[in-house]
Amino acid sequence: MKKALIFDPYLDTLGGGERYVLTFALGLIKNNYDVVLAWPDRKELELAQTRFGLDLSPVAIDSEAYGLCSQKTAYAERLKFTKDYDLIFWVSDGSLPFLFSKNNLIHLQVPFKRLGGNSTINNLKTVFIKKFVYNSNFTRNVLEKNLQKDKGFVLYPPIDTNGFIPGKKENIILSVARFDSPSHSKRQDVLVEAFRALSKQVKGYKLVLAGGLKGDEILTQKLRTSVKGLAVEFIINPEFNELKKLNSQAKFFWHAAGFGINEQTDPEKVEHFGMTTVEAMASGCVPVVINKGGQKEIITAGTGYLCEDNAEIAQKTIELIKNPKALMEMSKAAIDRSQFFSTGNFFEKIKLLL
Numbered sequence: 229m230k231k232a233l234i235f236d237p238y239l240d241t242l243g244g245g246e247r248y249v250l251t252f253a254l255g256l257i258k259n260n261y262d263v264v265l266a267w268p269d270r271k272e273l274e275l276a277q278t279r280f281g282l283d284l285s286p287v288a289i290d291s292e293a294y295g296l297c298s299q300k301t302a303y304a305e306r307l308k309f310t311k312d313y314d315l316i317f318w319v320s321d322g323s324l325p326f327l328f329s330k331n332n333l334i335h336l337q338v339p340f341k342r343l344g345g346n347s348t349i350n351n352l353k354t355v356f357i358k359k360f361v362y363n364s365n366f367t368r369n370v371l372e373k374n375l376q377k378d379k380g381f382v383l384y385p386p387i388d389t390n391g392f393i394p395g396k397k398e399n400i401i402l403s404v405a406r407f408d409s410p411s412h413s414k415r416q417d418v419l420v421e422a423f424r425a426l427s428k429q430v431k432g433y434k435l436v437l438a439g440g441l442k443g444d445e446i447l448t449q450k451l452r453t454s455v456k457g458l459a460v461e462f463i464i465n466p467e468f469n470e471l472k473k474l475n476s477q478a479k480f481f482w483h484a485a486g487f488g489i490n491e492q493t494d495p496e497k498v499e500h501f502g503m504t505t506v507e508a509m510a511s512g513c514v515p516v517v518i519n520k521g522g523q524k525e526i527i528t529a530g531t532g533y534l535c536e537d538n539a540e541i542a543q544k545t546i547e548l549i550k551n552p553k554a555l556m557e558m559s560k561a562a563i564d565r566s567q568f569f570s571t572g573n574f575f576e577k578i579k580l581l582l
Contacts (some may be wrong), residue, residue: 230314235266235297237358251386255578266293281468290403324353337497364501364522386574394512397477398546402478404504407441422538423458438463481508486520510566531565
């Protein structure tokens with residue numbers, strides 16, 4: 229069996245990027261790799277199994293490898309440690325490592341405008357890298373201003389489109405996004421204002437704000453205060469099965485990451501892809517989202533709406549509420565579009581990297 233090492237310094241955030249990385253690990257296992265995750269213990273893996281619905285029991289943990297990966301080890305130490313692996317999948321924190329396995333893959337989830345480190349040294353590190361793996365063309369286009377274009381490879385995030393299925397639809401508008409995203413604000417406050425406008429024209433709808441929260445609750449408390457008098461429900465740290473149920477029930481999916489941001493000057497602050505958008509589409513939710521970042525690669529004509537502000541989010545949603553036939557047609561088109569981002573397609577594309 230071939231041996232692979234995975235390092236993700238953000239594993240404990242258990243966000244969409246971590247689901248990507250752990251699903252990549254399962255893809256390697258499907259291709260007869262023994263997979264080792266560089267991390268101190270199994271606690272995060274156990275939490276990830278519950279949150280993401282993944283069977284991670286075949287993934288081994290190596291705390292010593294975590295120490296070597298997370299520290300700035302000397303060149304000789306890194307050479308000795310990494311040369312024994314057939315493949316290394318390394319999530320970049322904005323810098324490039326020296327890696328010496330047979331197949332070094334650097335995964336970039338964030339469209340960093342600048343990479344850390346000396347440019348000359350980075351060019352040397354790049355010699356040992358087979359591919360830069362991006363989560364979207366948006367991320368790729370930003371980073372390839374500083375990285376070799378011929379080493380770029382877009383691997384869209386894996387979406388469990390078979391697990392997200394439509395159910396009996398209710399008058400629910402759903403948003404799924406972290407309340408404390410480490411990289412960029414998800415702007416649930418914009419959605420609250422959109423719902424405030426919608427509620428003046430349409431009755432009987434509820435806005436559900438679901439997402440992860442770890443630590444500071446100041447933003448969430450401000451949001452709770454701002455929604456008084458509105459039919460808004462908060463669901464904090466929902467388990468994966470609960471998210472599936474919410475998506476199956478909702479008619480619409482809203483997302484506002486990137487609102488008010490210039491994606492040319494601040495690409496890190498917009499949605500880098502939009503995994504929750506695709507999950508919602510697979511469930512038959514019509515996406516009505518801010519027109520920034522990776523969302524533009526997901527939503528095509530007739531599968532949802534890309535909007536410029538909260539007023540347009542409210543307006544487009546109201547139009548569909550008042551036209552049930554158009555809503556049903558767009559819901560079906562959204563389901564069809566979501567299949568392009570299936571886990572099965574993700575696993576097939578992994579083979580191109582091996």
